[in-house]
Amino acid sequence: MNAAPIAAARPRNRRQLILEAAGRVFSERGYHAASMEEIAAGVGISAAALYRHFPNKYALFAECANVMVDRLAAVLGEVSSEAGPAEVLGAVTRVAVAHRASGGLYRWEARYLDHEDRRLLRVKFARVVGRVTEAVRRSHPADEAVRQDRPSPGGVRQDCPSPDAELRAAAALGAIGSITTHHVSIAQRRAEEVLLASALRVIATDPAATVGRAHSVELPAQPVPRTRRAEILAAAVPLFARDGFAKVTNGQIAEAVGLVPSALYRHYPNKRDILVAACLQAAGLLAQAVDRSLEGVTDPHDAVVALAAAYVAYSFEHTALTSVAEAEVVGLPADLQEPLIRAQRDHIAVWEQQLRLLRPELAPRSARVLVHAGFGVVVEAGRRLRWRDTPEHRSAVTALVVGALGLG
Template sequence: MTVDEVTARRRPRNRRQLIVDAAGPVFSARGYHGASMEEVAAEVGITAAALYRHFPNKYALFVECANLMVDRLLRVLEEQSDAVGLPGLLRALAEETLDHRASGGVYRWEARYLEAEDRGELRGKFAAVVDGVTDAVERELGGTQPRLRAAAALGAIGSITLHRTPIARQRAEDLLVAAALGVAEAEPGAAPASGSLVHLPSRPEPASRRAEILQAAIPLFAERGFPQVSMGQIARAVGLSPSAIYRHYPVKADILAAACLQTAGLLEQAVGQALQGVRGPRDSVAALAAAFVAYSFENTELISVAEAEIVGLPPELQRPVTLAQREHVAVWERWLGQVRPELDARQTRTLVHAGFGVVVEAGRGLHWQDTGEHRDGVTALLLGALGVPA
């Protein structure tokens, strides 16, 4: 028996699946560009050369990882009968999502890094998942805009893949199912007409070169993808020579971090304004919801970039941005904890993130068309996820 034959006999038959299972958490933790084939190979316990026998390049591996979660969700839909009802269907989807929490965040990069054909195929699969949940919502609940409610409910469930709050498995499952049901049962037209009345602080007019660079860079990042935009392109957008931009920002990641911090500051101001004169925890949560929805509709470009790229920032740049995000979540925890005192701190935090997931998916479903009606509708869905009736 030759060496090759011995090696082949020892090679697990499911090695390709083992590679995909190992790669998902690496992509989720490092980002597409931060992940390496060598790191994935090390997680599997094989050489990089062995990995390349299964996948010719990182992109091919990423495509399979990006499809893995949605393929599993489609399988759940196929296996569930109408008899389980909407609660049973949502629980099965939540179970599958929690089983692969560490790798589920890969979907956040699909629109940015997949080629057009692969992106279209993946989005078609996600649409089929939404279709399946929409059918159950229409059948059991009726009401208006069932597809929007279905997509937002899936956003509540999928949110667990985008943060690291430690929470017991069964508690997380019960919480996600309850949040998703709350969204499905909400009526997008039921929120008080407050979203259209929220006015965020105006982004300051650029009064310096640094500010001009920030203003020019984010649309470029959103349109082309952060890795594909060069410092030279940003410099030309503000009328600087390529070398001059480095006097203001030594590396491109500094620009993204600064933009995220600037926007976090605007959100903090908006929250402060929203809570002024508000009495009681319930009204405070409603005010926070309206302010966050307004912020999301007004900052879609930056949110889409930050969602995909923050994990790839160096730790020293990522840390202050993450701290600002945690401080914002802490405000929600304080007020929601008073409205829902039966929840502990981890449950409350998980529920807040579920609400954020609802806003993202509902906003996408509405193509982020910024109208008062859309803001109010998304606010109603967010409050439904939190268990705070509109």
Template sequence: MTDTYGLVPAPVCPSDPVTAGPAAATRPHNRKQLIVEAAGQVFSERGYHAASMEEIAARVGISAAALYRHFPNKYALFAECADVMVDRLVAALPPHAGLEDTLAALIHVTVAHRSAGGLYRWEARYLDHEDRRLLRGKFEHVVDQVSSSVRRELGEKGDRLRAVAALGAIGSITMHHTSIAQRKIEDLLLASAMKVAAADPGAAAGSAVLVELPVQPVPRTRRAEILAAAVPLFARDGFANVTNGQIAQAVGLAPSAIYRHYPGKVDILVAACLQAAGLLAQAVDRSLHRSADPREAVVALTAAYVAYSFEHNALNSVAEAEIRGLPADLRRPLILAQREHIAVWEQQLRQARPDLDARQARLLVHAGFGVVVEAGRALRWQDTPGNRDTVTALVTGALTI
């Protein structure tokens, strides 16, 4: 699930074997913990495949050889980071607490480990089956406790979905860099998560705003066919795990024929991200065209984004998950497109809620996006009018309009 949260400090492990000389006297006893913290940040920033052991070692201020004395390979370090992250959430759960106190505790630890907490949302798919199963079990424990609190205090209907969505709002803070004082972040996230938990998913049935989504282009050229075949493969297996041979096979081409249309696999990914940005921009423009007032505009934006996320789920997932692994020069125009999209939301939300400043509005917009990811996954992205209505209601709760 979407995935998202920061955790308890890893247990302090014994330092490296003591060696003679002054260096041994300054070697920190919690080096393994420092490595895990630094690695979580690098994996969150760059993605599993783009991160390197050398970069992680440099972040800690040690050599790669010293890093390998603690972890035999990158995967072992990655698995440890993911495990520590969820352990922090489990450890933060207060026993016998009410919903507000439970959410506040989870928010506090997530914000404290914000820079490393984004690892779970997209990168956990690279864990092997057993490690993924163990991680999911721990996260389910967190969901169960939040769901129980929602059920006791706010009613049974949709309690688990509301719990997952509230956690999505909280975890969103790990996916962006908006800078606000920590206390203010925690207050905003708590208000947002409580509104999500209190939303009635059934109340929106049949009341969704009419959404006109742009139609994904029908592939009429070989280049377009390659792109259409690559996107579901990237979404299912991750960009780094898909080969040109697999893409070529899906289109009925020889692997070498791919290069006549795209210089490399990364160019296919860039084309997918650009297509996603274009479709989303069109959906936003259409949604705002009919809006009569600021609140209506925010609801229309929300409905359009939810519909887009369901209808173009594979394309959107690829664009969200893989952009961080792109080279900087290829990533830049895509980041600019993302920022323009956020700016539209920010402007509309501030008109509907004049009490918010720009950073506060941006934080809540990201909280809404986090709800879409988590609730969508919980619903297995089954694209029905009812599911769209439900997620739209949860997102408007996160925006606290």
């Protein structure tokens, strides 16, 4: 008698496998473009089997958005409460690099979470920032004492802890978290070394330090809407930034411009064309900012500082446009992404060239990882400052970017 076939055993970690596959798909395609069928295929199961674990795409997405911050909280729970920044940030770096393909959802796609889920995610991330902040304060007590004794702009002495430690902690986490937002191919160990060194330099940086050209940046002005097409674009960008591209309707855009929805089609065939125009405008403004920042600059150190100052100024001045371009491009078809990706690569190549002239010991891939780390510093430091555009904030973030890049 023949033995009955042995049924394939269900993996004990199937839920974890689903979350990993879903995180990759959501990160690569965006929440609304991702499908349960595509996620199921990535795990090697049917969509019906996937629904036995998660009732709908939103439930799966909400759990995925929390995976990275939950991992960070778990690994920091294993680190001594008296540990220094190297140990604390080292633990964070290992987690971020190990899960770079699926760990970036909290940065952009979380805007599609419901209000309460978004609030809970912010609370969790605040605890992680708080843990890093404690390590920063312990490692730089003299700096904190000076800042606490520093008068406020109104001349009143500060009695509460300085916000500089929180800013540096958030910026350091931004440098590390940047690994989840790009595809630079680099060995895991080397990525950990580059990012940890960058993050440690960030927390050792005085945000009040003067780094050169931070106050002399002249950005190209955003075009004044003089046509109906330009008015539609200008009205759509803040809506996309606030609610996410997929949630904004043609009716909302039309109402913001004072049109009926059908009138939009005379200027843009569909909503996606408005998004493409926004991304192209962002790329054009940034390219102009880079060109202006490097006019007459020949020294590599001055060039990198000028690039940092220009990028920071651009991010503060065009916050909505920048966030839309960076967050929504993944949802575009490949042919529409191509010119935007090419513009981004050209931009990074300028940074890489100047950084390697200044730091010739850096391999090209390490330099690119560092450039992205600098961008990550801008994102998280800017968020920590609520994107309030002041010369002091621009200067502080520029100093942190320069620190992240290792410009001693």
